[in-house]
Amino acid sequence: MLMTLTPELVKEMCRRKFKTDIGEPLEVTDYQVDIIQTICWKERKRALCTASTRAGKSLAVALAVILLAQFSPGEKIRLIAPTLDHTKIVMGYVIQHILDNKAFTNNLMFDVKGLGAERLKKEMTKQKLTLKNGSEIMSITANIAGQGRSLVGWGGSCIIVDEAEQIEAELMRTKVMRMLGDTPDANIFMIGNPVTHGYMWEKSTDPNWYFHKISWEMCVDEGRMSHDFVMERKGEMTQTEFSIWYAAEWPEELTDQLFTMEDLTNFSLPLSKEEKELLTTKPDEKSLGCDIARFGIDLTVLYKAVRYEDTWFFTKCKTFEKKDLMGTVGEIVAWDRIEKFDRVIVDDSGLGGGVTDRLREIEGVGLKVHAFIAGESPHKLKRKLLKKEEENNKQFMNKKAFQYRQFESKCRKKQARCADLVNGSKLLGEMRKMRYEYNSSGKLKVVDPEDKSPDFCDAACYALFEGQRLVFSFI
Numbered sequence: 001m002l003m004t005l006t007p008e009l010v011k012e013m014c015r016r017k018f019k020t021d022i023g024e025p026l027e028v029t030d031y032q033v034d035i036i037q038t039i040c041w042k043e044r045k046r047a048l049c050t051a052s053t054r055a056g057k058s059l060a061v062a063l064a065v066i067l068l069a070q071f072s073p074g075e076k077i078r079l080i081a082p083t084l085d086h087t088k089i090v091m092g093y094v095i096q097h098i099l100d101n102k103a104f105t106n107n108l109m110f111d112v113k114g115l116g117a118e119r120l121k122k123e124m125t126k127q128k129l130t131l132k133n134g135s136e137i138m139s140i141t142a143n144i145a146g147q148g149r150s151l152v153g154w155g156g157s158c159i160i161v162d163e164a165e166q167i168e169a170e171l172m173r174t175k176v177m178r179m180l181g182d183t184p185d186a187n188i189f190m191i192g193n194p195v196t197h198g199y200m201w202e203k204s205t206d207p208n209w210y211f212h213k214i215s216w217e218m219c220v221d222e223g224r225m226s227h228d229f230v231m232e233r234k235g236e237m238t239q240t241e242f243s244i245w246y247a248a249e250w251p252e253e254l255t256d257q258l259f260t261m262e263d264l265t266n267f268s269l270p271l272s273k274e275e276k277e278l279l280t281t282k283p284d285e286k287s288l289g290c291d292i293a294r295f296g297i298d299l300t301v302l303y304k305a306v307r308y309e310d311t312w313f314f315t316k317c318k319t320f321e322k323k324d325l326m327g328t329v330g331e332i333v334a335w336d337r338i339e340k341f342d343r344v345i346v347d348d349s350g351l352g353g354g355v356t357d358r359l360r361e362i363e364g365v366g367l368k369v370h371a372f373i374a375g376e377s378p379h380k381l382k383r384k385l386l387k388k389e390e391e392n393n394k395q396f397m398n399k400k401a402f403q404y405r406q407f408e409s410k411c412r413k414k415q416a417r418c419a420d421l422v423n424g425s426k427l428l429g430e431m432r433k434m435r436y437e438y439n440s441s442g443k444l445k446v447v448d449p450e451d452k453s454p455d456f457c458d459a460a461c462y463a464l465f466e467g468q469r470l471v472f473s474f475i
Helices: 007-017 030-041 057-071 086-097 102-106 115-121 169-181 198-201 216-223 227-236 237-243 260-266 273-278 325-339 351-358 387-395 400-410 424-431 454-465
Strands: 047-052 078-083 128-130 136-139 157-161 187-192 211-214 285-291 300-308 309-322 343-347 369-372 416-418 433-440 446-447
Touching: 007 030, 007 057, 007 273, 030 047, 030 057, 030 187, 030 211, 047 169, 047 198, 057 078, 057 086, 057 157, 078 086, 078 169, 078 273, 086 128, 157 169, 169 187, 169 198, 187 198, 187 416, 216 227, 227 237, 260 285, 260 400, 260 416, 260 424, 285 325, 285 351, 285 454, 300 325, 309 325, 309 424, 309 454, 325 343, 325 351, 343 351, 343 454, 351 369, 400 416, 400 446, 400 454, 416 424, 424 454
Parallel strands: 047 187, 047 211, 078 136, 078 157, 157 187, 285 343, 309 416, 343 369
Antiparallel strands: 128 136, 285 300, 300 309, 433 446
8 A cells, every 4th residue: 555645745746757748747736636645545445526527537536546556566456437438538547647657657567668659558558557566457347238247257456436427326336336345455436427316426425435526616726727717607507517517516406306305305304293193093094005026136115105184104114025926915915914004006017917916806905906007098097087187198108107296296295204214215215316208299207217126116106096996186
């Protein structure tokens, strides 16, 4: 591991070891020094950084990688990015600046004698650089279109993830973070723009992670850009765009966010003393929403919701995985015998159809089972549709979109509340990630998170479904 240096000594080292494009000593900013120290000294094993565009974060990462590889023998440094083109950014800086210093160049494993700078660059455009001290620098694409299969089998002592918010959170959890298991001293540094509420956003408030933000004000103070230029860009951008690209902050809500921050705040408000006492009494109605899975990474989630007058409280859920459909039926029947639900709503799409059919055959449960078919029209009744129902069929792409808007409307009016102390945070996290869009006909469509099926959120949404034979109301 590198010996810890003060910020001024780090700046002096960069002046002596690295050059600008015109051959002058390279000056680094205070915030670039912080990036270099975080990566090299490994005092913060888990770190992430959001930065204003053009802040020079990729350059700082590249300098840190070079210094770590040169002065800490045996380092296995992995540069990960969403796509192949993204991997070339940091690796390009590494190749450029490892040639700034003769000692660094001579430490490369191939013979450099007699080769000019351009020939050296050509030789080093490969994905992996190996040093004579046993260190190596390798760039790996996360291959987001291929579910991260290119990451399998690799580990490292220092993991750098560029544009981390463009990599699905599930890939970060299952493919990237597992790469740290090779050595106890392994560290990870994630950088990127806060373009979505992904894995970086989740970890930005985690006390076990160091979060460093480089705002446009810091860039102006360091002379990286002018105040007038930033103000010009601000005048041409929306508030959300400016927040992402210059303030380096996650916007309170994205433009396509299904549940607004007001909705989420209302939903997650702490229960009052009166509400807690109310939940100890008999509710006006009990409902069970069932999102069915079988095998794979998805969970089967059963969510209990109780209604007092106009307000629904989500109080408890049961989850299990890799259970066959008849086992799921047994779980639902057993819980119903205890709770005596008024309604049991089952996701009837795909696997859920078998669960619905079997439940309807069971005495005591069958008459209160409702099939929720997400892909059909919001209202598909044998009788003539009411005018409002016809309007809903024109406005929403399918029943799922309509029901989710019902869910969102109840949150907005504080008629849907979270009272689940065990899994409520998981439900809220999935609600934050739900998106919407409009198809070419102008109908609203709900878009699931890219990283994982929203099992908790779907089950909660289904619990509010009133059943086909009832007339819906929507505001």
